[in-house]
Amino acid sequence: MEAIDSLVKLLSRLPGIGGKSASRIAYHLISADEDYDRRLGQAIAEIKGRIHFCPRCGAYAEDDLCEFCSDTRRDQSLLCVVEQPQDAITIASSGIYGGLFHVLGGAIDPMNGTGPDQLTLSQLKRRVQEGLFKEVIIATNPTEEGDTTALYIRQMLKGMDVTVSRLAAGLPIGGDLEYADRLTLARSIRGRVSY
């Protein structure tokens, strides 16, 4: 059936959705409330039009500035540097960080053609040079690319009057040593803290 088949095909291009899940979702949509289908369809079709990148920090924004930059109650002396806009949302929703963000738009990855110039590193430098931040927390991913980028940022900010830190890497809380991968284990040993 063409309508179902093409819906399934479109759905299975979503991340984490295989053919079976796509069929299941399609059947669910057929038997779901018509108003729900209409609202979901509209939300999907319109999302790109409603969201842009914050001109100051690069996070997702609905208004001129993003919700972080426009929130004066956030600590204006703390800056957290992340790779992607969604990382800012994840960190903000942890509830433990109340400062501002800077979104790089990726990580340095020469193998895939992403050099420092493709990221918002010069904007980051300019923001830090304004001298309003006391601390820059580098929250790039604990991957090779994220580490390279963190190193690059540390070098770039050297000599500026700002504390530079990096998110701790190690064993996930609630995890089991037995199931930790080698790299995580190595990182948690190298980065062991006095106790």
Place this chain on the structure above:
Amino acid sequence: MEAIDSLVKLLSRLPGIGGKSASRIAYHLISADEDYDRRLGQAIAEIKGRIHFCPRCGAYAEDDLCEFCSDTRRDQSLLCVVEQPQDAITIASSGIYGGLFHVLGGAIDPMNGTGPDQLTLSQLKRRVQEGLFKEVIIATNPTEEGDTTALYIRQMLKGMDVTVSRLAAGLPIGGDLEYADRLTLARSIRGRVSY
């Protein structure tokens, strides 16, 4: 952010999609091709309008009759009785069944208020009484409700000039005895075949 939050909320109502997957899909949609978002959104919003139930067999249909009832190359002497429209699609796509379908719209489940009258059982009886079918294959789910429904149909068709069969239940192919649940194992022992 309201646009993202409401999209995530709508997405997480889909089957098999939790909060994390919903967020991941939402971020994917933000960075995806705009034309893809528009087409997916439209396909979702329109699916209910494009699909109805076949007046003859109850399967999903885009035209007057479903693709099964309108396909004269299918074996008109074989009828497969299923609970849901998607079951017909699943069985047809196995490639091993080339007959027609009858969709009950559920299974007898008195605890949840589904009696025989809520299903298309009288239509099934009428179709079989027309005398065109040589065999009726009952393909209700191998659950208590599916079994009850199968039993009901067997009684209802008793005395009519038609062979009644039921899908075999037992160990799934490629499965491991050790991981088989008790009920499946019991069913496969009770239903053992000479070898």
